[in-house]
Amino acid sequence: MMISRRGALGALALGALATATACTRTPKAGTMSADENLLKAADQGDASAVRDALTNGADTETRDASRRTPLLLASAADHVEAAKVLVAAGADPNAQDNQRDSAFLVTGVTGSVAMLNALLPAGPDLTLTNRHGGVALIPACERGHVDYVREVLKTGIKVDHVNNLGWTGLLEAVVLGDGTTPYQQIVRLLIDAGADVNLADGEGVTPLQNAERRNQREIAALLRTAGAH
Known part of the structure; x- marks a missing residue:
């Protein structure tokens, strides 16, 4: 059976469109999602990258494998500027991980006054308790x-x-x-x-x-x- 030139070109066009669509929908291997970028940026204290990830649609309450939020990661490592960006974006200072730590509770462990003051505008729950039943x-x-x-x-x-x-x-x-x-x-x-x-x-x-x-x-x-x- 002979295929017309127009039919052949149409088939090629459809194939190219399908390939382009697949490339659009499927991330390249090794690329990170906006949520993953946010977790990494918060953990490393990169306030600029935190802003970029949020601009790209990252969820302020995304969790890592230990259920730590970006704000908890920033707080535990005393990355104050990154935490301020997250607080301004509405991040929850009371979200607890698998060990019942929260961004606010860990300030009692680190002793960071700067982080304490960075989190207060977020309205942390002062009665929240850690795994030992203690407040901050x-x-x-x-x-x-x-x-x-x-x-x-x-x-x-x-x-x-x-x-x-x-x-x-x-x-x-x-x-x-x-x-x-x-x-x-x-x-x-x-x-x-x-x-x-x-x-x-x-x-x-x-x-x-x-x-x-x-x-x-x-x-x-x-x-x-x-x-x-």
């Missing part, structure tokens, strides 16, 4: 982040929140601290913020008793002056 204040007390404790207390976060271990921020500062100057300052800040100096741990041991058992004389003196027994 508690790990900051444990790790001796004096400046962070001072700033986060200004937000109205609950100073006497009790975590799953039965500890408040004050108890964490005593039990897990070493009694040195940073922990003394944190204890003073907590007392000034109205912490209950006689709120005992899950075994009934008070902050003062814990301080005395660890020979933390300066902290014990601070607690006695505040009415601890």
Whole structure:
């Protein structure tokens, strides 16, 4: 059967169109989606690339394999400028990953005052708890982040929140601290913020008793002056 010249040309045209359409719909091997670009840019702290990914349609709440959002990645690595871009785009500071960390909660671990202030305009939930049942204040007390404790207390976060271990921020500062100057300052800040100096741990041991058992004389003196027994 003979095929006319017009028919042959038409078939070629249809084939070319199909090929072009396939190329348009199927990304080249190795290329990254806008969401993947956003996760990478946030993790690396590239604020410009974060903007580009968002402009290209990336979802602010996209997740990686551990369910970390771009804002959580930026916060954990203390990439403040990248976080500000994401906050301005409406990113959720309370989205939690597989370990129940959120962008706001991890600031208590890193102790970054700059990141704390970058996230506050997003309206973080101050009552949100991590996998240990603690609010952001508690790990900051444990790790001796004096400046962070001072700033986060200004937000109205609950100073006497009790975590799953039965500890408040004050108890964490005593039990897990070493009694040195940073922990003394944190204890003073907590007392000034109205912490209950006689709120005992899950075994009934008070902050003062814990301080005395660890020979933390300066902290014990601070607690006695505040009415601890």
